[in-house]
Amino acid sequence: MSDLAPPPPALLSDASLFLDFDGTLVEIADTPDAVAVGADVAPLLTRLGDALPGGVAIVSGRPVHEVRTLIAPAALAIAGSHGLEIAAVDGTIAAPERPEALDAALATSRAFADEHPGTLIEDKPFGVGLHYRAAPSTGEAVTALAEELAATHDLHLQHGKMVVELRLSGRDKGAAVDWLMAEPARHRTVPVFVGDDVTDEAGFAAAVALGGAGVLVGPARATAATYRVDCVADVLAWLDAACREMT
Incomplete structure (x- = not known):
């Protein structure tokens, strides 16, 4: 490279x-x-x-x-x-329009964050951000949850820097x-x-x-x-x- x-x-x-x-x-x-x-x-x-x-x-x-x-x-x-x-x-x-699937994914993500201190859930108009910058050790679990939610609710999974985001595709x-x-x-x-x-x-x-x-x-x-x-x-x-x- x-x-x-x-x-x-x-x-x-x-x-x-x-x-x-x-x-x-x-x-x-x-x-x-x-x-x-x-x-x-x-x-x-x-x-x-x-x-x-x-x-x-x-x-x-x-x-x-x-x-x-x-x-x-x-x-x-x-x-x-x-x-x-x-x-x-x-x-x-x-x-x-914002789909109901995002609200369901948001609720599950917030429940996860309540059990994993340091993770932050960001509610966006057309997405849900799962941040783990303050809790790097949860990165694998956060990613696994996001992958599961993306498949369940037909959402696009976007990886970023210490964050994964579920959002509308297209x-x-x-x-x-x-x-x-x-x-x-x-x-x-x-x-x-x-x-x-x-x-x-x-x-x-x-x-x-x-x-x-x-x-x-x-x-x-x-x-x-x-x-x-x-x-x-x-x-x-x-x-x-x-x-x-x-x-």
């Missing part, structure tokens, strides 16, 4: 930019509500949205309403819940990129997707398939991305340099 070069600032000159959130724009925290968003993030996103020909969209596993709050006052398109919710800049949201971050790239404002641009987790691989693949690029954040690994940076600070520095070059 060979390493990838860092992305040049000029990569964004004719781009539509798609950014994961946790692990990309902010450091991953012990719990989803404990993330610390730097004071420079929202102003940088606003500047990028104004400078890039195809603008900026956040593509996250978080629900749209959480991302909107975390990036405020920046107003961007947001694909939340791994692409199941897509919100336009004006706030309108395209999303499916969408992923790659589908979100395809959806957003179909909008007229992005027709003459190329997508650049930036993310850190295995959940971002579909986004990388979709961007590359459309003639664009993927940027992996974190250690080198097998990936569909075409560039790599080491950490969140590197992402923010690269985005700032690219923005300054375009303005």
Whole structure:
């Protein structure tokens, strides 16, 4: 496995930019509500949205309403819940109905967490996250439970960093990129997707398939991305340099 070069600032000159959130724009925290968003993030996103020909969209596993709050006052398109919710800049949201199967999976997951201290259950509009960052020894049991619930309730099982998530099938971050790239404002641009987790691989693949690029954040690994940076600070520095070059 060979390493990838860092992305040049000029990569964004004719781009539509798609950014994961946790692990990309902010450091991953012990719990989803404990993330610390730097004071420079929202102003940088606003500047990028104004400078890039195809603008900026956040593509996250978080629900749209959480991302909107975390990036405020920046107003961007947001694909939340791994692409199941897509919100336009004006706030309108395209999303499916929440199935009853998720409520059943949520109840079972919460009962499990009550018996396994340190595990955290995250109730999302279209998913259930089972986090074990604070209790790594439960990882095998959490994964086994999630696999059982996915099979029982016909849900998609998504692995992440110290988390497994049950959610509706039919969408992923790659589908979100395809959806957003179909909008007229992005027709003459190329997508650049930036993310850190295995959940971002579909986004990388979709961007590359459309003639664009993927940027992996974190250690080198097998990936569909075409560039790599080491950490969140590197992402923010690269985005700032690219923005300054375009303005």
